[in-house]
Amino acid sequence: MEVRDPIQVYDKKKVSAEEYLAFERQSRDKHEFLQNEVFAIAGVSLRHNKIFANLFGILAMRLRGKPCQPYGSDLRIHIPENTLYTYPDISIICGDFIPAEPDPDTAVLPTVLIEIVSPSTRNYDRGGKFKLYRDIPTLKEYILIDSEAISIESFRLNSTNHWELEEYKDVSETLTISSVELNILLSDIYEGTKIQ
Numbered sequence: 254m255e256v257r258d259p260i261q262v263y264d265k266k267k268v269s270a271e272e273y274l275a276f277e278r279q280s281r282d283k284h285e286f287l288q289n290e291v292f293a294i295a296g297v298s299l300r301h302n303k304i305f306a307n308l309f310g311i312l313a314m315r316l317r318g319k320p321c322q323p324y325g326s327d328l329r330i331h332i333p334e335n336t337l338y339t340y341p342d343i344s345i346i347c348g349d350f351i352p353a354e355p356d357p358d359t360a361v362l363p364t365v366l367i368e369i370v371s372p373s374t375r376n377y378d379r380g381g382k383f384k385l386y387r388d389i390p391t392l393k394e395y396i397l398i399d400s401e402a403i404s405i406e407s408f409r410l411n412s413t414n415h416w417e418l419e420e421y422k423d424v425s426e427t428l429t430i431s432s433v434e435l436n437i438l439l440s441d442i443y444e445g446t447k448i449q
Contacts, residue, residue, distance in 0.1 A: 266290070273338065274356050277329075286338040287385070294340065300446050301369050301400045305342055308367070308398070308442050312343065312435070321347040321364060321433045329359040330366075334388035343367035345433055347391075362391040364432050369398045383408070387416070393432040403439060403448055 268276070273286040285292045297305075305325070312323040324344045331338050331353035338359065345365035353359040366386055368378045378397055386395055395416075397406040405421040405428055421428055424443060427436045 270336065270338070271355070274359075277338075283326075283340050285340070286336070288336050295373075297369075298371065298400060300448070301342075301371065303444075303446050304369050304398055304400055304442060307444055308437070309343055311437055311441060312345070315435055316345070316433060319433075321345050322350075324360070329356075330363060331356070331359045331361055332385060332388050333361065334390075335385050337385045339382075339385075341366045342369045345430075347433070361389075363389065364391055365394045365396065365430060366392065367396045367398065369400050371400050375399075379406070394430060396428070396430070398442065400446075401448070403443060405439065405442075 267289040268286075268291060269289065270286065273284070273291055276291070277284060277286075283294045285294060309323060309325055316322055322345065324346065326340050326342050328344055329338055329340055330344055333353070341363075343366070344360065344363040345367075346360060346362070347364040350360060351362050353361045366389075368374070368382070370378045375397075383395060386392060393410050395408040397408075399405065403422060403424050407419045407421070407428065407430075408416045409419065409431060411417050419429075421439055424440045426439050428439060428442065429436050
C-alpha cells in the first residue's frame with residue numbers, strides 16, 4: 254500500500270490519536286497515523302491482491318488451530334513506542350490477541366509482519382517503516398514480497414538480537430518463516446501473477 258502526504262483531519266493538520274481513531278472509524282479509506290499526522294493509503298494492484306490472496310490462504314490453512322494466527326490488511330496495528338498506527342498487508346499474532354488502548358479493534362505485539370511492495374512503496378517499507386516496526390518488542394520477522402518481480406526479503410531477529418536478511422530470488426525456492434515454523438514455496442506465493 255502506498256502512503257501519501259499528510260492530510261488534514263477535522264480541518265487540522267496535527268491531530269491526537271483519539272481524533273485519528275474517531276476519523277478512521279467513519280472513513281471508507283485507510284490512513285496511517287504517526288506523530289500526530291494522518292497519511293492516506295492508496296489502493297493496490299491486481300498482482301498485489303493475487304499475492305496477498307495466495308499467501309494469506311496458505312497461512313490461514315496451515316496455521317489453523319495453532320497458537321499463531323494471520324490477519325489481513327484490515328487489521329490495524331499500533332506501536333505505542335513511536336505512535337504509529339498502520340495496516341500491514343499481513344500480520345501474524347502469536348498467543349492471545351492483545352488490543353491496543355483505547356481501541357479494541359487495533360492490535361499490538363505481532364510476531365511477523367509481511368508487506369507486499371511495489372516500486373512506489375519499496376523504499377519506505379524497507380527503510381522508514383522497518384525502522385518503526387523494529388520498535389515492536391515481539392516482532393521476530395519482517396518479510397517484504399515484491400509485486401513486480403520474483404523477490405522476497407526476509408529479515409529475522411537472530412539469537413543475539415540483530416536483524417539478518419535472507420533473500421529469495423528464484424520461484425523454485427522455499428520461504429522459511431521460522432517463528433511460526435512454516436516453509437512456503439515461492440511458486441505458490443506468486444501463482445497466477447504471470448511474473449517471470
